[in-house]
Amino acid sequence: MDSRPTPADASPWLPFENRRRARDEKRDAVLRVAVQLFLEQGYHRATLNDVAERLNITKPALYNYFRSKDEILYACWSLGRELVDDAIAAIDAGGGPGLARLRKLVHAYAELMATDFGASLVRFDPRDLTEAHRRIVRAAKKKIDRSFRDYIAAGIADGSVRRCDPKLSAFAIAGSLNWIGHWYQRDGASSPAEIADEFTLRLTEGIAATPDKPARGGPKTKTARKASAPGKQGRKPPRGGTG
Amino acid sequence: MDSRPTPADASPWLPFENRRRARDEKRDAVLRVAVQLFLEQGYHRATLNDVAERLNITKPALYNYFRSKDEILYACWSLGRELVDDAIAAIDAGGGPGLARLRKLVHAYAELMATDFGASLVRFDPRDLTEAHRRIVRAAKKKIDRSFRDYIAAGIADGSVRRCDPKLSAFAIAGSLNWIGHWYQRDGASSPAEIADEFTLRLTEGIAATPDKPARGGPKTKTARKASAPGKQGRKPPRGGTG
DNA sequence: GCGATATATTACCCGCGGGTAAGAAAAAGT
DNA sequence: ACTTTTTCTTACCCGCGGGTAATATATCGC
Numbered sequence A, B: 001m002d003s004r005p006t007p008a009d010a011s012p013w014l015p016f017e018n019r020r021r022a023r024d025e026k027r028d029a030v031l032r033v034a035v036q037l038f039l040e041q042g043y044h045r046a047t048l049n050d051v052a053e054r055l056n057i058t059k060p061a062l063y064n065y066f067r068s069k070d071e072i073l074y075a076c077w078s079l080g081r082e083l084v085d086d087a088i089a090a091i092d093a094g095g096g097p098g099l100a101r102l103r104k105l106v107h108a109y110a111e112l113m114a115t116d117f118g119a120s121l122v123r124f125d126p127r128d129l130t131e132a133h134r135r136i137v138r139a140a141k142k143k144i145d146r147s148f149r150d151y152i153a154a155g156i157a158d159g160s161v162r163r164c165d166p167k168l169s170a171f172a173i174a175g176s177l178n179w180i181g182h183w184y185q186r187d188g189a190s191s192p193a194e195i196a197d198e199f200t201l202r203l204t205e206g207i208a209a210t211p212d213k214p215a216r217g218g219p220k221t222k223t224a225r226k227a228s229a230p231g232k233q234g235r236k237p238p239r240g241g242t243g
Numbered sequence C: 001g002c003g004a005t006a007t008a009t010t011a012c013c014c015g016c017g018g019g020t021a022a023g024a025a026a027a028a029g030t
Numbered sequence D: 001a002c003t004t005t006t007t008c009t010t011a012c013c014c015g016c017g018g019g020t021a022a023t024a025t026a027t028c029g030c
Helices: A023-041 A048-054 A069-094 A098-112 A116-123 A131-158 A166-183 A192-205 B023-041 B048-054 B069-094 B098-113 B116-123 B131-158 B166-183 B192-205
Strands: none
Touching: A023 A048, A023 A069, A023 A116, A069 A098, A069 A116, A069 A131, A098 A116, A098 A131, A098 A166, A098 A192, A116 A166, A131 A166, A166 A192, A166 B166, A166 B192, A192 B166, B023 B048, B023 B069, B023 B116, B069 B098, B069 B116, B069 B131, B098 B116, B098 B131, B098 B166, B098 B192, B116 B166, B131 B166, B166 B192
16 A cells, blocks of 8 residues: 655655654655755744654654754755755866856856755854854855855956956855845746856856857846756755645 | 043943933934844844843833834834935935946945844844734835846946846845845954945946946955945944944 | 832743653564 | 564653833932
């Protein structure tokens, strides 16, 4: 019985059936629900009871997988961090002129901001974490910021980017991207891919060395529909469905 | 004794002296301290006891001026809103080409983000407010967004701005500005004026119709040191001192 | 001075929510 | 089938913090 493929987003704790999945899967399920709830209600308003309820379990069961609420928060953030790190690693490995790398990063980051774990990078408050975790967060953010600046600086060096202050330019670009995590919603007018395409263009055309002739034909953004970022992304679908 | 001119940022409730100031001044003092604490610790971590303590009073005394914690939050936000609205009104009154108005708005908004009440516009979570207040917040944000879009659209119409999607461009610009409210700190490397100058340039050069030849000489940002935005800003110093 | 009003204090309530203890129910080992 | 181990539930603790009641102290009009 029960040959249904489990709706992919469903809880592994089916109301009273086969509870036999691996521990890690359950842990992941907790995180998926938690990040969703934390984003939806805000960390402080979302209670562990809420999280448990959505999983068809009770609060204390969560403590089999996590030691505290803030550890769950950190784990969510941590998954998002992995995604960014992978993206950066892939770009670094790829090489190319500074501007090209910057654009890849902008594109990948923009798409990330439209995912739950990606958004958690910018919507969670580090002050809710322990000092130890907070240090890690600070370091990770610094690293991301560094990537933006390095690509810009590299671009200036290799001539693909106009002279500018890499620090403030990075702030401007990253700020714009981070904000996506605050306003993007699945039922919005633009798809993540469209947003990423558009932002990649807009945020880099200002500092690109070559004027770049931005689509004289019209403001249509659906030019680069070809799934954009090739590798890196498909590894761990943050929650494939329509949401 | 005690002829000191009260350090300007100090509490009107001096430990045990002349408590005789006007009600509104005290209310304002509550808000000044509250917004500071809410930003510094986060709304949920900051307790009313904390607020009261910094004012040399006790928690229940606050209830002479506000009915609840979230009302204080709203009042803080509301002050920030006034500042933006004033800025927009001044720009609208001034007229000029779309790009010029957009730049004025960017500049004013950037400087606002470096103030407590300005930052509260983007760092407070509307979900902490009552539904009624939340609606007001939504409307206000929509209005601000509208201004950005309108200036861009006007710029496209009058030829000062290149063709682009006003909606996404506004998102990109506003996002970048909003993010200032998250990273700016008084002891940072750049002053609000410098940041505002730099962002005004960077965020609009991409969509400006005239290439604008951005300072070929070098990445020095102090070019536009001439107090930038003329009127509108000096009216109500958000807290003049060095902070 | 004296009563009325505004403003502050002390002492308290209480609900919410993170976290825990003890034990039931599955799963797994043998 | 039995024990052992893991996982989950029921029932609870308790501290924090928003909010209130009752009362005291200024302040002001007279």
